[in-house]
Amino acid sequence: MAPTLFHDTRNCLLVARIPNVDPASPATLERSLNDVDAALDLIADELGNSDYFAFALDMSADNEVSKSGGEFDPEYATNPEFWVAVHKQTSLRPRIAQILARFEQLLIAAQDLQRSTESLWESDEFQFGEPLATFMALLDVNFVPAYTRLLRQWDMLSEVMQGQAITLMIERHGICPEIEELLVARVAENPGQASDDQLEELIPLLDKAYGSYAGSALEQRINGSR
Structure with a gap:
C-alpha cells in the first residue's frame, strides 16, 4: 500500500x-x-x-x-x-x-x-x-x-521545544564541532526568543571547554555572525 x-x-x-x-x-x-x-x-x-x-x-x-x-x-x-x-x-x-x-x-x-x-x-x-x-x-x-x-x-521567534532539545544535545555529545556550529546558528544566525538566555546558562560549560569562553574562537564566530 x-x-x-x-x-x-x-x-x-x-x-x-x-x-x-x-x-x-x-x-x-x-x-x-x-x-x-x-x-x-x-x-x-x-x-x-x-x-x-x-x-x-x-x-x-x-x-x-x-x-x-x-x-x-x-x-x-x-x-x-x-x-x-x-x-x-x-x-x-x-x-x-x-x-x-x-x-x-x-x-x-x-x-x-x-x-x-x-x-x-x-x-x-x-x-x-x-x-x-x-x-x-x-x-x-x-x-x-x-x-x-x-x-x-x-521560525525561531516562535520557538517552543528547541532550547530544551539543544541543551540535551550538549549534555549528550559535549562541546564538539557539530555542537559549535549548532550554537552559532542558534545564537547568531537565526536567534530565537531564548537564544541569549541559553547562551548565558551555558557559559560555565563553555568556560570549562575553552578555558574561557570570553575571547574564544566560538565567541568570535558568534559575534561575527550576529
Missing part, C-alpha cells in the same frame, strides 16, 4: 499516513523509507494549500495517531523505534540524512508560497521536521548538522 493523505480540516492539519511500518522487520525498513519519500512528495504538492496550518507524517502502528481522533502527537507519530532500527543498519544511515534534507528543501520551498505562518509546522509545538531531526541529533552526533540546517529555516 502507498502512503495516503488524511485531511483533518477541523485542526487544519494534513497528515501523510505511511502504512505497515514495522521496526521489528529489517526486511521492510527500506520499503518504509521509500514510503517516507513518497509521503513527502504528497505533502510537497499541498504546501500551497492555505487550508492547512500543519503538515506531518504518521508512521505509528496502524496509523493510530491520526486515526485516534485525539490531539495529533508528532513525536509518537514519528515512530522513534523505526528510526532506531534504521540507524542500526549502517548502510541505511545515508537515507536518513537524505530524508532530513527533504524536510529542509520543503521548508525552503514554502518560503516562496506566502503562507500565513513563518516556517512550516507539524503541530502547535513542533515545526516541520523537528521531531525526527531532534530524535536523530540526540541519537547520533553525526545528525546534529542536519538539525542545525533545519533550525536555520524554522
Whole structure:
C-alpha cells in the first residue's frame, strides 16, 4: 500500500499516513523509507494549500495517531523505534540524512508560497521536521548538522521545544564541532526568543571547554555572525 493523505480540516492539519511500518522487520525498513519519500512528495504538492496550518507524517502502528481522533502527537507519530532500527543498519544511515534534507528543501520551498505562518509546522509545538531531526541529533552526533540546517529555516521567534532539545544535545555529545556550529546558528544566525538566555546558562560549560569562553574562537564566530 502507498502512503495516503488524511485531511483533518477541523485542526487544519494534513497528515501523510505511511502504512505497515514495522521496526521489528529489517526486511521492510527500506520499503518504509521509500514510503517516507513518497509521503513527502504528497505533502510537497499541498504546501500551497492555505487550508492547512500543519503538515506531518504518521508512521505509528496502524496509523493510530491520526486515526485516534485525539490531539495529533508528532513525536509518537514519528515512530522513534523505526528510526532506531534504521540507524542500526549502517548502510541505511545515508537515507536518513537524505530524508532530513527533504524536510529542509520543503521548508525552503514554502518560503516562496506566502503562507500565513513563518516556517512550516507539524503541530502547535513542533515545526516541520523537528521531531525526527531532534530524535536523530540526540541519537547520533553525526545528525546534529542536519538539525542545525533545519533550525536555520524554522521560525525561531516562535520557538517552543528547541532550547530544551539543544541543551540535551550538549549534555549528550559535549562541546564538539557539530555542537559549535549548532550554537552559532542558534545564537547568531537565526536567534530565537531564548537564544541569549541559553547562551548565558551555558557559559560555565563553555568556560570549562575553552578555558574561557570570553575571547574564544566560538565567541568570535558568534559575534561575527550576529
